[in-house]
Amino acid sequence: MMEAISWYIEAIAILFWVVVGFVLMAAIVIGILDRLQKADAIRRNYPVIGRFRGLFTSLGEFFRQYFFAMDREELPFNRAQRDWVKEASDGTSNTRAFGSTRNISVVGTSIFTPAPFPPLDDMYAATEPLVIGPGARQPYHAPSFFNISGMSYGALSRPAVRALSRGAKLGGFWLNTGEGGLSPYHLEGGADIVFQIGTAKYGVRDADGRLSDEKLTEIAAHPQVRMFELKLAQGAKPGKGGILPGAKVTEEIARIRGIPVGESSISPNRHPEVASNAQLLDLIGHIRRVTGKPVGIKTVMGLEESFGALFEEIRQRGIESAPDFITLDGGEGGTGASPMPLMDLVGVSIRESLPVLADLRDRAGLKDRIRIIASGKLINPGDVAWALAAGADFITSARGFMFALGCIQAMKCNRNTCPTGITTHDPRFQAGLVVEDKDKRVAQYGQAIIREVETIAHSVGVSEPRKLTRSHVRIVQSDGSSVAMSQMFPSIAPSATHS
C-alpha cells in the first residue's frame, strides 16, 4: 500500500517537472521569437511578458462591461439604456421603487414639463395613424410612430430578419428592408415593409446596375410594400459605398439582390445618376410614378443649406414634386461596418440636426407634405418623446430592436462571430436566436416605447404624442439649470398648450 502511494507521489513529481520544463522551453522559444520579430516594439523589448498586455487589453473590454463600468457610462449604449430595452422586451413591469438612479443634472438631459392639471386617465394620450404621401396613388396610413430602421438581410442573419418581420407584424410597426433587397424573410411575418433603394439598387436593378422599372413594379406589387426609401446616406458612413465580397454572394443573396453568384459587387458612394437636387426630385418622381407608392429619402445632415436648397427646388417645381418623407439619421447612427473616421467624425448629431431640419421644412410651408422620420440612438422613451417634440413625425430604430433580439453590444457585427446570432451567418451562433421567442420580444419592446411615450404625453397634458412640442421639453445646461427647447430652437410651429 505504502509502496503504491510513494509510486504515485513520484509519478506526480515527475509529471510536475516535465510540465515545468515544457513551460520553460516554450517560454524560451516564444521569448526568442518575440525578440526577433520586428512588428511589435513591446514584445521585442519585453519578450513573453509583453504578450500579457494584449491579453489584458482584450479582456478589459469584458471586465469593464460586466464588473466595472457604471450603469450610465458605456458607449454607444450604456447598461441603463440596454437594461430598459431588455425589460421592455421581457414584457415585465416598468415600475421602480424608491427613486430614480438617473442624474438629471447631466448636460443635454431632456426634462418634460408636467401639466398643472393633467387630463384624467380616461383621456389617455393614445397614438393616431398618420398619412404619408397623400398625393401618391396608394398613400400609406402609418399606424405607429415607432418603427424598425433599415438593416439588410446580409448584415442581419436569416433568423434575425424573420424575428423582426414577425415582431413588426405583432407590434404594428413597419420594417425597413435596408439596402440589400427584399427577402422572403422580410415578408414572412406579414408586416408593412419600407423598401430601401441603396446606391447599388439591390433588388431593383438591371444587369448593368441601373434602376429597372420592371423590377420596381414587381416589388411594388407586393401589397406589404408600402413605401420606397431612396438612400442617399446613413449617419455612420456618409458618402461611403461598399463592396460585397464574392464569397458572400451565395445563390440566395444573388437572387435577392439581382447580382451574379460568387462575384464581388460594388455599391457606389452615391447614386450615379443623382448629382443635384433637380436630379434627385426627378428620380423620386419617377419611382413614385412607377410604383404608385410614397417615396422618400434617407440622409444625414451636413450643411443645413443643402436642405434649404432642396426645399427651394421643390418650391420652384411645385409641392407635388417633394419627397413624401425625409429620414434623417444622426451622425451617431449605427452600421454593420464603417470606417472609424466616418463613424466618429462625419455627420451632424440628430440632437442638433432634427430641430434644424424641422424648422427648414416648416418655414418652406412643407410641414403637412413631407414627413420627418428621425433615427440615431433613439431607443428609450425619453429619447423618442424628445424627437417628437423636436419636430419628428416618426422615429425608427435599428439597434433598439437589435437589443430586443438579444444583442449584447459585443461590437462584432462585421466579423461573422456575433455571439447572439443577429449579425452572423454561422449556423452555430444562429442557433441561439429562436425566432418564436424573439418575435414577441420585438413586439413588446416597440409597444413599450409607444406606451411610455404616451405616458409622458399624458403627464405633459397633450392628447396625442405628436402634439408634444419644444415648449414641453427643457434641456439641462452646463450650469445645471434647464432651458426650454423652444428657447434654444425657436420654431414656427404652434407653441405648447396643455390640452
Ligand SMILES: Cc1cc2nc3c(=O)[nH]c(=O)nc-3n(C[C@H](O)[C@H](O)[C@H](O)COP(=O)(O)O)c2cc1C
Ligand atoms: C447592423 C446594421 C445594419 C444597417 N444597415 C443599414 C442599411 O442597409 N441601410 C441603411 O440606410 N441603414 C442601415 N443601418 C443604419 C440604421 O438603419 C439606422 O439608421 C442607424 O443605426 C440609427 O439607428 P439606431 O441608433 O437606432 O441604431 C444599419 C445599422 C446597423 C446597426
